[in-house]
Amino acid sequence: MRELDLSYTSIEDVPEGIERLVELRRLNIGNTRLRIIPNGKLSELRLLRSLVIPKTVEVALKELVASKYLEDFDVGSFQVDDFNQFFRSLQVMNHRVYDILLVPDLVVANRYVRLSNLKYCAVLYKTRRTRRVMLYEIGLGGQSTEVLLPEDIEELEIDDCYDMGSCLSETFLQSKLIHNKGLMNCTIENCKGIKWILKLTSSSTAVPGGQVGGVVVDDEEGQISSCAPLQSLDSLRLTSLPDLIGLFEWESAVAGAILPPHTFSSLKSLVIRDCPSLTKLFTSRLLLRHLQNLEEISIVECGGLEEIIIAEEESSDIYQCSQLWTNNVVDISLSKLTELNLRSLPNLRCIYKRRLICDSIERIVVESCSNLLRMPLSLPTIDGQLSPPPALEEISLGKEEQGWWESLEWDNPHSRSVLQPYVKFY
DSSP states (O other): OOEEEOTTSOOOSOOTTGGGOTTOOEEEOOSSSOOBOOTTSSTTOTTOOEEEOOTTOBOOHHHHTTOTTOOEEEEEEEEHHHHHHHHHHHTTTTOSOEEEEEESEEEETTEEEEOOTTEEEEEEOOOSSOEEEEEESOBOSTTSOOOOOOTTOOEEEEESOBOOOSBHHHHTTTTTGGGOSSOOEEEEESOSSOOBSEEEEETTTSOTTSOSSSEEEOTTTOOBSSOOTTTTOOEEEEESOTTOOOSEEEOTTOTTOOOOTTTTTTOOEEEEESOTTOOEEEEHHHHHHHOTTOOEEEEESOTTOOEEEEOGGGOHHHHOOOTTSOSSOOOEEOTTOOEEEEESOTTOOBSOSSOEEOTTOOEEEEESOTTOOBOOEEOOEETTEEOOOTTOOEEEEOTTOHHHHHHOBOSSTTHHHHHGGGEEEO
């Protein structure tokens, strides 16, 4: 027998002899009256690919990890330590893909049921696309046991979790998340307390043989002391984080440190929404050295944001950046940027004090940014004539922005007329 479906039956005990069905590939005993699965009943089913059991059932983790072929399962609740053991087992279970959701709530008999403090429900979805872990409404720090993420994780989603701490790199310190070379997508939503994504510390202040919750850099030579953080990250989405201050926290002692090469070097999409404590975002050097692959910048409903890109000599109060950098404010080229989306930023005064060269830009959206007085976009010239960016398709403005558009300052007084055919008011 290769498939056994006992779902929606009245069985209260695991059928006698089920452990002898060693050729079984699919087993569904969900939506039954089972409360416990004794040891030895599932561990012999080493060819299982799909397993569904009631979410309130008690089952030992070793019963689930016996099969190296398990592709999808929908199971009950475990202690966090059991989850960590399971995550470690993914490396030896030959999983090419996985999609795991950790939540503290269950729907049992059409009722919303909250599990005990240290138990969560896990669902592994069959997928052919990625290795993803989703964490929802669970504790990730403080008195909570740290969730150890799989080493080969590609996508991480964190939603409405608590006890995260002030920095993502510290929250998953044991998992070494920020040094994961396969993490491509990271989404963090509705989490209080988190202020930064990375904490950077000088080698002189790091603990012996390690680091203090983040990236170790050399404070004299600016050389890398550990592998570059988040070097494969393609997409970063930060939503409804009331305490977010910036991307990086620099220790006060790291006045001469720089980010390790290749940090954020693969980042293509940066979306920030509803982060009211954020006042400034990038430094000019961060963009020039690390974010040259950015294709999308979207900043929406960040009421405290005043400046998007700050000149390096002005940035010491935020990132404690190097004073070795030239005091000359330079133009910045973002050759791959295709979309710039700025909406509901009432305190935004400046995008950048010099010029932005974005020849691949396709779409610009500006809405409810009434204090923004200047557009730093530098237009190319063709045969001596000022021209729009060659890929530009549309400049979308709010329907109330016509007066603002007419008063906007440009480096070249003819820029507005060149771009006017692309402007649409919504």
